[in-house]
Amino acid sequence: MTSTTAEATATTAAEVYKARPLTPLQKLQRVLHRHPEISPLAVLVVACVAFQLANDRFLLPSNLSLILQQVSIIGALAVAQTLVILTAGIDLSVGALMIFVSMVMGTLAGSTGLPGPLALALGLLVGVAAGAFNGLLVARVRLPPFISTLGTLSIFTALALLMSHGTSIQGNQLGGFLTWTSTSFPVGPFHLTTGVVLMILMYLVMGGVLAHTAWGRHVYAVGSDEPAARLAGVRSSRVLLSVYVVAGLLVAVSAWVLIGRNNAATTSAAVDANLDSITAVVIGGTSLFGGRGRLLGTFIGAVTVGVFRNGLSLARVDVLYQTLAIGILIIAAVALDQWIRRTGARR
Amino acid sequence: MTHTTPNDTTALLSARGLVKTYGSVVALDGVDIDVHAGEVVAVIGDNGAGKSTLIKCLTGAEVPDVGTITVEGREVAFRTPQDARDAGIETVYQTLSLAPHLDIASNLFLSRELRRPGFLGSGLRLLDHKEMRRQAEEKISALGIRTIQDISQVVETLSGGQRQAVAIARAVAFGSKVVVLDEPTAALGVRETGQVLDVLEGLRARGLGVVLISHNMPNVFQIADRIQIQRLGRKAGVITPRTHTPAEAVAIMTGAMELDAAVAP
Numbered sequence: 313m314t315s316t317t318a319e320a321t322a323t324t325a326a327e328v329y330k331a332r333p334l335t336p337l338q339k340l341q342r343v344l345h346r347h348p349e350i351s352p353l354a355v356l357v358v359a360c361v362a363f364q365l366a367n368d369r370f371l372l373p374s375n376l377s378l379i380l381q382q383v384s385i386i387g388a389l390a391v392a393q394t395l396v397i398l399t400a401g402i403d404l405s406v407g408a409l410m411i412f413v414s415m416v417m418g419t420l421a422g423s424t425g426l427p428g429p430l431a432l433a434l435g436l437l438v439g440v441a442a443g444a445f446n447g448l449l450v451a452r453v454r455l456p457p458f459i460s461t462l463g464t465l466s467i468f469t470a471l472a473l474l475m476s477h478g479t480s481i482q483g484n485q486l487g488g489f490l491t492w493t494s495t496s497f498p499v500g501p502f503h504l505t506t507g508v509v510l511m512i513l514m515y516l517v518m519g520g521v522l523a524h525t526a527w528g529r530h531v532y533a534v535g536s537d538e539p540a541a542r543l544a545g546v547r548s549s550r551v552l553l554s555v556y557v558v559a560g561l562l563v564a565v566s567a568w569v570l571i572g573r574n575n576a577a578t579t580s581a582a583v584d585a586n587l588d589s590i591t592a593v594v595i596g597g598t599s600l601f602g603g604r605g606r607l608l609g610t611f612i613g614a615v616t617v618g619v620f621r622n623g624l625s626l627a628r629v630d631v632l633y634q635t636l637a638i639g640i641l642i643i644a645a646v647a648l649d650q651w652i653r654r655t656g657a658r659r
Numbered sequence: 660m661t662h663t664t665p666n667d668t669t670a671l672l673s674a675r676g677l678v679k680t681y682g683s684v685v686a687l688d689g690v691d692i693d694v695h696a697g698e699v700v701a702v703i704g705d706n707g708a709g710k711s712t713l714i715k716c717l718t719g720a721e722v723p724d725v726g727t728i729t730v731e732g733r734e735v736a737f738r739t740p741q742d743a744r745d746a747g748i749e750t751v752y753q754t755l756s757l758a759p760h761l762d763i764a765s766n767l768f769l770s771r772e773l774r775r776p777g778f779l780g781s782g783l784r785l786l787d788h789k790e791m792r793r794q795a796e797e798k799i800s801a802l803g804i805r806t807i808q809d810i811s812q813v814v815e816t817l818s819g820g821q822r823q824a825v826a827i828a829r830a831v832a833f834g835s836k837v838v839v840l841d842e843p844t845a846a847l848g849v850r851e852t853g854q855v856l857d858v859l860e861g862l863r864a865r866g867l868g869v870v871l872i873s874h875n876m877p878n879v880f881q882i883a884d885r886i887q888i889q890r891l892g893r894k895a896g897v898i899t900p901r902t903h904t905p906a907e908a909v910a911i912m913t914g915a916m917e918l919d920a921a922v923a924p
Contacts, residue, residue: 524785526772529765536758543756544829545741545770603760 344652348597348605351648352612355595355641356619363623370626373501380508383618385410385573387611388511388566389585390592391518392559394610397593398522399535399555400602401450401457405442406563407586408468411579413439413567415472418577421490422481428489436564442468443560444553451552465586472579480578486571493572507569514562519607531555535602591638592617595645616641669732670695671868672717672748672837677726679712686712687723688892694837694868699859701871701879704889705912710872711841713889717870718750718839719743730836747836751843755826759815763807764788764795766814767829798832799824802858820851827858837868844878856882876905888912 334342344351363370389406396403417435420426426434442464449460483491493507522528533541534548542548574581596613598605617638624634670693679687687709694700704710715721717728719737728735730746737743740750757766768791774780775787796810804824807817814822823843830838840859844852852875859882862869873879879886880900888895888911895911896918910916 524788526770526774526784526786529761529769529772529786532761533758533765533769536760537756540754540756540758541769543740543750543752543754544758544766545744603758 341652344648348652349609349612351652352595352597352609352616352645356612356616359616359619359623363619363627366623366627370623374503375622375626377503379615379618379622380502381505381573382622383614384505384507384511385566385570385582386585386588386592386617387614388514388569389563389589390596390610390614391511391514391607392562392566393589393593394596394598394605394607395518395522395531395555395559395562396457397590397598397600398531398602398605399552400538400600401552401555402461402590402600403446403457403556403559404461404586405446405464405468406559406566406589407582407584408465408472409439409442409560409563410567410570410585411582412442412468412472412475413564414570414577414581415476415579417490417567417571418481418486419475421487422485422577428487428492431490432568435567436561439560439562439564439567440557441560443557443563446560447553447556450556451549476577476579478579480576480580483571483575486577490568490571490577491575493569494575495572505572507572510565510569514565515607515611518558518562522607527551527554532603535604537603588617588638589614591642594642594649597645597649599649600646613645670729672728672730672870674713674717674723674728675726677713677716677723677728679709679716679721679723685892687716687726689726690889690892690894692717692870692887692894694870696836696868697863697866698884699863699869699871699882701873701883701886702889703873703876703879703886703908703912704895707891708889708912709892710889714750714839714841714870714872717743718748720750744835747834749830749833749835749838751823751826751830751838751840753841753843753845755822757814757822757826760813762811762813763799763817763825764792764810766825767791767795767798767832769829771833795828798828802828802831803861804828804854804858806854818851819846820848820854823847823851823855824858827855827862831862831867835867837870838862839870839872841872842874843871844873844875852878876908880905880908888918890914 360371369375389410392406393403413435416438417431420434421428421431446460446464449455450457493505493510495506496503522531530541530546530551533544533546534551538548570582571577592614593610594600594613595616596605596609596611598609620637620641621634624637625631673693675691677687677690690709690713692700692713702710702713712721716723719740719742722738728737730748735746758769761769773787773791775785779785780787792810799807799810802824807821807824814825817825827838827840843855847855856878859869859871871879871883883900885897885899886908887897888908890912898908898918907916911918
């Protein structure tokens with residue numbers, strides 16, 4: 313049959329085209345599409361080498377320990393941020409909520425004299441409630457996440473200031489339990505804090521939940537294509553709501569880490585934590601368009617932000633240039649993501 | 660084709676006197692339809708003939724104003740697509756409703772994930788990736804889809820025909836009785852269309868009821884046992900590929916010809 317022959321030739325021609333040798337650049341693109349963690353990891357390694365050359369104290373265990381401690385707050389917040397961004401959303405309120413929750417915990421333990429565990433529990437509850445509020449705005453009222461969380465960013469900031477009247481509560485008033493996250497202990501040549509361990513635990517637990525539970529699959533499905541997920545039987549509105557609730561809880565845990573790190577509950581801490589958490593997620597290869605990315609990437613992204621800030625100050629670069637460098641890093645990361653996505657869809 | 664209309668058996672899915680209005684627009688004006696086990700019923704009609712509204716009512720996406728729907732003789736009232744799915748009626752939407760970033764197995768089991776046995780599944784709620792992959796492979800090959808080599812492939816890397824196959828596989832993978840497909844070949848090339856039609860024949864052979872909405876007359880006449888023609892919100896008639904030609908079908912569809920009730924099967 314002629315049609316069969318024509319078809320066979322077409323297949324062969326297509327197969328010849330498909331089997332063509334790839335340029336090294338195309339090969340790289342494919343590998344990066346499959347393993348989105350590789351590019352931030354490469355940036356991190358290159359940065360570490362460069363900073364070590366600039367200042368040979370950079371790679372000392374004491375400095376690496378310090379970086380991890382500096383990263384613990386952004387890193388913890390970025391777990392919550394990753395969840396939200398995976399659903400193609402964004403949470404502008406995580407930083408403000410963390411400060412608000414830390415003020416709730418601090419006021420309850422410091423001024424009201426509540427026992428630490430109770431203050432923590434109530435703080436976590438406030439985090440969950442605030443997350444639920446964000447979630448209701450996004451999933452039920454159907455406001456764009458950017459708008460909802462822009463609003464709650466102001467609300468949480470105002471509540472924190474109203475609650476504290478602008479004053480801080482120092483560590484000695486908070487009691488041992490709330491500042492427990494600053495407890496330091498040696499691991500080989502390194503010095504970790506319980507706050508760092510708590511952050512790493514958040515990554516391990518949520519990483520497992522995302523990869524190995526139905527809820528995790530549904531988070532990816534909703535972020536990937538929400539109407540499709542709904543038609544496939546995923547209760548997407550409920551998934552969205554739950555993502556913001558879990559994010560609220562994770563932010564509240566981050567507040568505990570924050571109190572330990574500052575040894576105080578204060579509204580003047582971590583004001584740029586919010587944008588840094590988005591930076592960490594984006595550098596880590598999670599797509600702002602949802603559905604693609606992993607927590608391992610976010611962790612690498614958070615460490616990269618920390619390494620840049622620490623390494624540049626060790627190299628005696630002005631703090632303003634650090635911010636400049638972070639800005640360039642964000643744009644480069646998103647540009648890379650776009651490039652990988654464009655070629656990833658083709659095959 | 661030696662198929663006869665199985666009028667003597669209870670229909671898997673049937674509807675009587677469906678009416679659906681949107682304000683002053685009458686989309687359905689008392690429409691009946693029957694789908695039996697092991698038959699392919701095609702629904703054709705011009706734009707605005709009420710094809711998609713009919714399908715939406717059958718699959719729970721819309722609730723009819725008047726009329727009854729029965730599944731295997733039992734009356735049902737679908738409020739959501741999930742209700743229809745629970746009753747064994749699956750829909751393959753034109754948009755396919757696949758999550759592009761998830762792999763084939765994850766998409767097949769989306770919202771019906773399998774958990775690990777024992778405490779790992781019930782307590783920690785961990786997924787059984789291995790079992791889902793195994794079953795997905797089994798279900799895909801049972802449909803006779805040979806072009807998919809790797810079940811862990813991400814859906815966005817698949818061709819149009821392969822995606823269609825995955826969507827159909829999901830629709831029939833969980834013991835459904837009736838599969839409704841909305842324009843399954845609209846975006847496909849000739850060879851891929853052939854593959855999808857083969858899959859539909861396989862479903863008919865397995866005793867499922869298939870409802871096919873299509874604009875493609877050659878496809879419809881190749882696969883359908885009966886063809887329901889919709890015109891201006893009413894059922895203009897039901898014909899078979901043996902009794903009528905595509906040209907006659909188009910004539911009935913556009914109102915150029917009336918279907919004589921006496922010859923209607």
